[in-house]
Amino acid sequence: MAAYTQSRPPIHRPGPRYGGYWAGEVVGGTRLIRRVAVKRFRQEVRFCTAPDGARIAYATHGRGPPLVRSATWLTHLEFDWESPVWRHWLEGLAEGHTVIRYDERGCGLSDRNVEDVSLEARVADLEAVIDDAGFERVDLLGMSQGGPVAIAYAARHPERVQRLVLYATYARGRLKRDLSPSEREHAELMVSLIRMGWGQGQPAFRRLFTTLFIPEATPEQMEWFDELQRVTTDPETALRIRAARNQDEVTADAKRITSPTLVLHSRDDALVPFAEGRLLATLIPGARFVALESRNHILLPDDAAWDQFRGELHGFLGTVVESPEPDELSDLSGRELEVLALVAEGLGNEEIAERLYLSVRTVERHLSNIYAKLRISGKTARAAAAARFSRFREPPGIVR
Secondary structure, eight states: OOOOOOOOOOOBOOSOEETTEETTOEETTEEOOOOOOOOOOOOEEEEEEOTTSOEEEEEEEESSSEEEEOOOSSOOHHHHHTOTTTHHHHHHHTTTSEEEEEOOTTSTTSOSOOSOOSHHHHHHHHHHHHHHHTOSSEEEEEEGGGHHHHHHHHHHOTTTEEEEEEESOOSBOGGGSOOOHHHHHHHHHHHHHHHHHTTOSOTHHHHHHHHHHOTTOOHHHHHHHHHHHHHHOOHHHHHHHHHHHHTOBOHHHHHTOOSOEEEEEETTOSSSOHHHHHHHHHHSTTOEEEEEOOSOSSOOTTOHHHHHHHHHHHHHHTOOOOOOOOOTTTTSOHHHHHHHHHHHTTOOHHHHHHHHTOOHHHHHHHHHHHHHHHTOOSTTHHHHHHHHHHHHTOOOEEOO
16 A cells, blocks of 8 residues: 555544535534445555656546546545545446546645656656556546547547547637737736735635536535645645646647547536637537536536536446445444444444433444344344444545
8 A cells, every 4th residue: 555645624523424525524624424325436546657756546446337527627636535526426427337547746745756747747747647557448438628638649649538528618729819908807817816815824815616517516616626626736836737738729639630529518618618619619529519508617417407517427428337236334324324433433422422422322322223124133233234334434545
């Protein structure tokens, strides 16, 4: 198991993790006591080395033909895994596929202290990840600011890209477009805001970016995305990455793509103009364009456009979705799952009661309900219930 020293998100987690959250987790002063979805997938984090020596962290999860997602701006392989903004993406992409994603240089679990954040360096990182993962041909997803990297890779390695999907992205970085004076001033303002406010304790500066990415998000989703920005990278690196991506230019590469290509874009995307998506589709020979009805740059789970996106993606990739194994824990309530999670950690009833602010008698009642729903009884019921929980809540691994 590889060791790494990047700082973890500063979130108080007093209980064991299950689903997308932790039992009794406290985020932003709010205790999360809620039912969580079953964790259907397990991710493994590995490391590869880019040509300039930078260590790039990448993760795989799911089962099926490989689908590689080029790194977007601001990722953290572990933090994203638990995020209400990204969790449905990770599950949806893994339906019928082995998903490979990575933290770009300077971010997340990848090396933070890097000098080169140019487009060429980022394309080399994608090359290193695909080579290290051991796949000869892949389906490639480029979304948001990861799109130019995917476009350049597909143009340079047509034999490695079976199909290309581009969502909410562009061929021209912000400062490579025909900007009006006010638009150019806005681009410069965004850079200034990163310089002044990134990584500070007050989220006001980061909230501006959050509302551009997910204007229709819930307060919880907003808070998670605010925190993602803070834990992903430091202010100086965020500034350099933003400046480099403003200069990305892959229109010539787009014209050379030969892989079948699907381009999708939300009509009211506030971060990347709809016109840039249409332009991209006209540049790529034979590309199919799909307009989505949404204001969100990152589609949220209750967004109608999310279902449309998944349908278009699966149809284009020829996805075969396997029926998930039945989950023995699906009948348990959120509170029962929390109690069982702590049982699996080896806590006694009094400790569980203290942890969850319950009476011991209430804990015993929850356990009786758990045993009845799992159809177990006798002296070994507690151990059997804990074993079933552990089997369905296997934590993600980090391997060399």
